[in-house]
Amino acid sequence: MAPIVVHNSLKPGAPVPFVPKDEGKVSWYACGPTTYDLSHLGHARNYVSTDIIRRVLMHHFGFKVNFVMNYTDIDDKIIIKARRNRLLELEKDKPYSPEQIRGLVFKTFVAYADSNLPLLLSAGDAAGLDENNYQERKETAYGHVLAGGTLSGEGKPSDPEAKVKMHxxxxDSAAQSLKAGSSFEGAEEILLPYLDSLYKETLDTSDQTIFTNLTQAMERAFRDDMEALNVLPPDAVTRVTEYVPRIVTFVEQVIKKGFAYEASGSVYFDIAAFEKAGNTYARLRPESKNDKSLQEEGEGSLSKTLEGKKRSGDFALWKRSKPGEPCWPSPWGAGRPGWHIECSVMASDKLGDQMDIHSGGIDLAFPHHDNELAQSEAYFHECDKGEHTWVKYFLHMGHLSILGSKMSKSLKNFQTIQDALATTYTSRNMRIVFLMGRWNDGVEISPDMRKQADNWETTLDNFFTNIKAKLSEAAGMLTDGVKDLSLAATKGGLFEELKQAKTDVDAALRNSFDTFTAMQIILRLVRDANIHMNDRAAEPNLQAVEAVARWVTKIVGVFGLDAGAAPPYEGLGWTSASSAAAANVDPQTAVKPYATVFSKVKGEVEAFGLSDTSVQTLLEQQAPESEFTELEKAGERDTERLALPFIRATSRLRDELRAIVSSATPLEPKTKQAVLALSDRIRDYDLTDLGVQLDDQTDKPSLVKFVPAAKLIAAREEKAALLAEKARQKEEARKAREKADEEKWAKAKVTAQDLFRSDAKYQEWDTQGLPTKLADGNAVPKSQLKKLTKEWEKQKKLHEEYLTKFGPGA
Structure with missing residues (x-):
């Protein structure tokens, strides 16, 4: 059997063999969210892709995974967001007059432009900008960026252009606020940094609720988002604020080993000392080692004024807190942890001096993960023992981009997970999009990618629905079906294709969890199974198709595509929402809607008083209640299976009604109309509203399919809307024809001799009514007279039609 290989950021290039330190076990630390805002689709890309790999390791390869994730509940972004929220609340409580509010908003409007959009301001004319000339200046200064260009005029748009659009x-919002009147509403984003610059040092940050109110709310929202995306919860969760004393101890140890130094109340990692001791810095991104912009971003926007660094690349392990920032006691004075040290301490506490996997988004590789590695390996460093390996495999998820820029909270070019699930995606559909790419590649969600994902899902939806219906038709749903999926090659045909697909999917997942290839293999197999199942030239082997369906069910379960399923995923098809909801419901209660429909339909059929013996036999012999009772006694709790006796009984009655209408025995017109109406209602309303679709078949009972009721109802409403639109267009066409006829005969009523006599362009006519002189006294030109003669002849013929249709004197 081939080994598992994985792309490891510590060893760029081809995938390397995956060999955990303990056989059969995997220790894994994942960088969790910074809890200062709602999570967006970029976070979904990271955490769903991480979840997929975790599930594959656990449920396909059989590893026991210890998965640890952190919540960063204090850092520069959290401090700024929480502090600004509090300052805005305080500002709104001040007794400002309307004029004062407008003056403050206008002042911040100009200041924001000066700081972030300098091209809006003419040289030395900052005071000239206002809400009235803003749009004109915006188009002049940044119209090329808004149209898809770049600031420099070269290359493709990226983060700088996205930032301009954000500002x-x-x-835009602030200009509208100024035009609307004296209110802070709409101007918050430009007002917040201004208030922060004025009042940040006045806040009493010993009141930690300023920060915890925000982080706790965002942590709850993140957990809800992950549950909605069917992401497995971590085995252990850590929070920075719960680890501050241990962070202090960790930093002390790094100082003691000579790899950090204190300066002005802060502690910095000494990169030079680390490298001098034989260690390597920036192992993940050596090319970014001296990138000052990334170094500054890694330190945080509140840390630009920290003093005492020996070298610009040295990074903070502990930051001296300034007024307006939270703080904790330490040997170096009141301060707070640096960003990178948090994960080092928490991961080491939970997983020891070495872990198998560390993961996160690719944007964290430098400086965050490189700094994590350095300070952790410094902590565990032992002289004369070489470099310490803190992480064996670093997995970086490719980021999600939009219009060429990384989806980012700081750029405000994101769609939140909550909004995406409410308006654009289902959880399954979003996961399919990510599965159809490779986890370590960047993703830009395009219409084509969405279409491919939709088609993949629809293909599987239909396959599962159809095989269940076929098995139900053959009474196969009431058996255990094919349980043994270790199929012999001698069975050939679809069985052989299944065997090959299993081998190919396993090989793809062993190749750095290549779900892109696996998804294509699954799609091909399902399409082949559909062809086999629907082959009219040969009797399909439903056992083979069922075997395919059960194996596909298992794999999509492993991928996390069925939120209602659980390992070892031995069902058939998607877990029905109704069955999942009814799992703990009394069977009698669960099937009551189906039993009610049958009872209602039976009563209506009896009321017809039909003499047909087949209908009477069905009415007398059908006993769905008995079938249901036997299933209930056998311990069946699946709502669909429990409801099947009532659905089949209802469907059979409908089939007989349809047969009677089509038979040679005539029905009274009124009865026939009522029977047809009932037949349509059963199919289109009674059963549709319960999530049951009936497919009519020639010379066979209708095929019973379970489809989500919402989907069937939507299709019914769409069909009704199309029919209504068709009827509307037909009626409009009828009215247009009537109008055209009215206009035609109104014109036809006029004789050819009178056609031109009322036209002021002419003053003389011949005996037939053809113009001879124009209004100015000139003779009608020959070319014009030729045209008028044709019109005269046409009118003569039209008037003759009129006389024929309506008669003289009409």
Whole structure:
């Protein structure tokens, strides 16, 4: 059997063999969210892709995974967001007059433009900008960026252009606020940084609720998002604020080993000392080692004024807290942890001096993960023993981009997970999009990618629905079906294709969890199974198709595509929402809607008083209640299976009604109309509203399919809307024809001799009514007279039609 290989950021290039330190076990630390805002689709990409790999390791390869994730509940972004929220609340409580509010908003409007959008301001004319000339200045200064160009005029748009658009959006809202009147509403984004610059040092940050109110709310929202996306919860969760004393101890140890130094109340990692001791810095991204912009971003926007660094690349392990920032006691004075040290301490506490996997988004590789590695390996460093390996495999999820820029909270070019699930995606559909790419590649969600994902899901939906219906038709749903999926090659045909698909999917997942290839293999197999199942030239082997369906069910379960399923995923098809909801419901209660429909339909059929013996036999012999009772006694709790006796009984009655209408025995017109109406209602309303679709078949009972009721109802409403639109268009066409006829005969009523006599362009006519002189006294030109003669002849013929249709004197 081939080994598992994985792309490891510590060893760029081809995938390397995956060999955990303990056989059969995997220790894994994942960088969790910074809890200062709602999570967006970029986070979904990271955490869903991480979840897929975790599930594959656990449920396909059989590893026991210890998965640890952190919540960063204090850092520069959290401090700024929480502090600004509090300052805005305080500002709104001040007794400002309307004029004062407008003056403050206008002042911040100009200041924001000066800081972030300098091209809006003419040289030395900052005071000239206002809400009235803003749009004109925006188009002049940044119209090329808004149209898809770049600031420099070269290359493709990226983060700088996205940032400009973000600032312009903030200015747009503020301009509207100024035009609307004296209110802070709409101007918050430009007002917040201004208030922070004025009052940040006045807040009493010993009141930690300023920060915890925000982080706890965002942590709850993140957990809800992950549950909605069917992401497995971590085995252990850590929070920075719960680890501050251990962070202090960790930093002390790094100082003691000579790899950090204190300066002005802060502690910095000494990269030079680390490298001098034989260690390697920036192992993940050596090319970014001296990138000052990334170094500054890694330190945080509140840390630009920290003093005492020996070298610009040295990074903070502990930061001296300034007024307006939270703080904890330490040997170096009141301060707070640096960003990178948090994960080092928490991961080491939970997983020891070495872990198998560390993961996160690719944007964290430098400086965050490189700094994590350095300070952790410094902590565990032992002289004369070489470099310490803190992480064996670093997995970086490719980021999600939009219009060429990384989806980012800081750029405000994101769609939240909550909004995406409410308007654009289902959890399953979003996961399919990510499965159809490779986890370590960047993703830009395009219409084509969405279409491929939709088609993949629809293909499987239909396959599961159809095989269940076929098995039900053959009474196979009431058996255990094919349980043994270790099929012999000698069975050939679809069985052989299944065997090959199993081998190919396993090989794809062993190749760095290549779900893109696995998804294509599954799709091909399902399409082949559909062809086999629907082959009219040969009797399909439903056992083979069922075997395919059960194996596909298992794999999509492993991938996390069925939120209602649980390992070892031995069912058939998607777990029905109704069955999942009814799992703990009394069977009698669960099937009551289906039993009610049958009872209602039976009563209506009896009321017809039909003499047909087949109908009377069905009415007398059908006993769905008995079938249901036997299933209930056998311990069946699946709502669909329990409801099947009532659905089949209802469907059979409908089939007989349809047969009677089509038979040679005539029915009274009124009865026939009522029977047809009932037949349609059973199919289109009674059963549709319960999530049951009936497919009519020639010379066979209708095929019973379970389809989500919402989907069937939507299709019914769409069909009704199309029919209504068709009827509307037909009626409009009828009215247009009537109008055209009215206009035609109104014109036809006029004789050819009178056609031109009322036209002021002419003053003389011949005996037939053809113009001879124009209004100015000139003779009608020959070319014009030729045209008028044709019109005269046409009118003569039209008037003759009129006389024929309506008669003289009409």
């Amino acid at each position: 312009l959006n903030n200015m």
